[in-house]
Amino acid sequence: MKTVFSGIQPTGELHVGNYIGAIHNWVKMQDQYRCIYCVVDYHAITQDYPVKEMKSRVHDMALDILALGVDPDRAILFVQSAVPEHTELAWVLSAVTGHGDLERMTQFKDKSVNQSENINAGLFSYPVLQAADILLYKAELVPVGADQVQHLELARRIGRSFNNRWGKVFPECEPKLTETPKVLGLDGKQKMSKSLGNHIPLSAIEDKPLRKLLGRMVTDEKRVTREDPGDPDVCNVFSFHKIFSTDDDRAWVREGCTTAGIGCVDCKGRLVGRMIEHFADYRERRAALVANPARVDEILAAGADKARAIAQRTMAEVRQKLGLWRSP
Numbered sequence: 001m002k003t004v005f006s007g008i009q010p011t012g013e014l015h016v017g018n019y020i021g022a023i024h025n026w027v028k029m030q031d032q033y034r035c036i037y038c039v040v041d042y043h044a045i046t047q048d049y050p051v052k053e054m055k056s057r058v059h060d061m062a063l064d065i066l067a068l069g070v071d072p073d074r075a076i077l078f079v080q081s082a083v084p085e086h087t088e089l090a091w092v093l094s095a096v097t098g099h100g101d102l103e104r105m106t107q108f109k110d111k112s113v114n115q116s117e118n119i120n121a122g123l124f125s126y127p128v129l130q131a132a133d134i135l136l137y138k139a140e141l142v143p144v145g146a147d148q149v150q151h152l153e154l155a156r157r158i159g160r161s162f163n164n165r166w167g168k169v170f171p172e173c174e175p176k177l178t179e180t181p182k183v184l185g186l187d188g189k190q191k192m193s194k195s196l197g198n199h200i201p202l203s204a205i206e207d208k209p210l211r212k213l214l215g216r217m218v219t220d221e222k223r224v225t226r227e228d229p230g231d232p233d234v235c236n237v238f239s240f241h242k243i244f245s246t247d248d249d250r251a252w253v254r255e256g257c258t259t260a261g262i263g264c265v266d267c268k269g270r271l272v273g274r275m276i277e278h279f280a281d282y283r284e285r286r287a288a289l290v291a292n293p294a295r296v297d298e299i300l301a302a303g304a305d306k307a308r309a310i311a312q313r314t315m316a317e318v319r320q321k322l323g324l325w326r327s328p
């Protein structure tokens with residue numbers, strides 16, 4: 001059975017873009033593979049964050065992942081810093097990672113612009129730690145969003161370099177994208193992201209807050225008044241209908257929008273209902289976990305024990321390949 005690994009930063013809460021872009025596959029893949037999922041707190045420290053909030057952000061992220069249907073009986077869920085082998089392997093891998101390769105990472109270049117006052121070495125070697133996350137478990141499939149494909153190409157390259165230099169330990173890994181690997185935000189222009197503030201948090205998928213958020217969502221910009229016909233194919237709201245609604249809904253929107261028979265408010269209203277339906281199980285599981293926060297910690301602790309056992313085996317193999325000293 002192939003191993004699947006993926007990680008997500010503890011931003012506090014998941015949004016629709018995370019779910020549609022990646023986490024949806026985390027849930028689906030548990031039926032078929034050995035799945036290992038991780039909240040990557042050591043990655044998160046490369047950017048500024050409110051230190052007092054870190055614990056709750058990790059907790060809330062794990063809670064959301066479980067509420068979406070990741071099942072601790074079938075998948076391992078844990079926190080990166082609870083398994084120190086991640087950082088240990090990252091150091092080893094940094095010795096087979098090209099400086100030039102890291103310089104080419106677009107995410108590094110973007111972050112260097114966005115946080116120009118804090119371009120730290122961790123930000124630069126971020127993809128090495130990511131490669132370590134994956135290779136530590138000898139994972140072959142990595143469900144991620146489109147923005148991570150470049151990092152995964154590098155992870156594959158790093159694994160190969162290790163194997164060439166020290167002998168074969170790691171398999172090849174590849175990204176597993178969802179049907180919609182890139183989801184645009186409320187602005188309809190940029191990728192949905194919490195830091196851009198154009199996101200729909202999963203926790204906001206209730207009638208009132210969702211109506212309010214979708215009210216802000218940019219539609220076909222050529223459709224200025226209610227009387228103008230619109231073009232669903234350039235409308236971000238319609239791209240959400242493609243994910244959450246039925247064929248009948250979509251036909252209704254296409255007909256109504258292109259003839260100015262319905263307004264954007266009508267179209268958004270239909271979407272609100274469909275999204276609430278889609279996330280009904282999530283809301284129920286979420287409420288149960290919110291009422292029992294100790295359960296989340298229990299799951300994370302048990303997950304870390306399982307992950308650590310695998311990680312320690314890989315590191316023993318790595319140390320042996322490297323020819324390191326070992327207590328006789």
Ligand code: TRP
Pocket residue numbers: 005006007008009040043129130131133134142143144148151
């Ligand atoms: N860099 C990923 C992101 O920002 C998160 C991540 C860290 C990850 N380690 C990983 C994803 C390992 C997949 C596999 O989304």
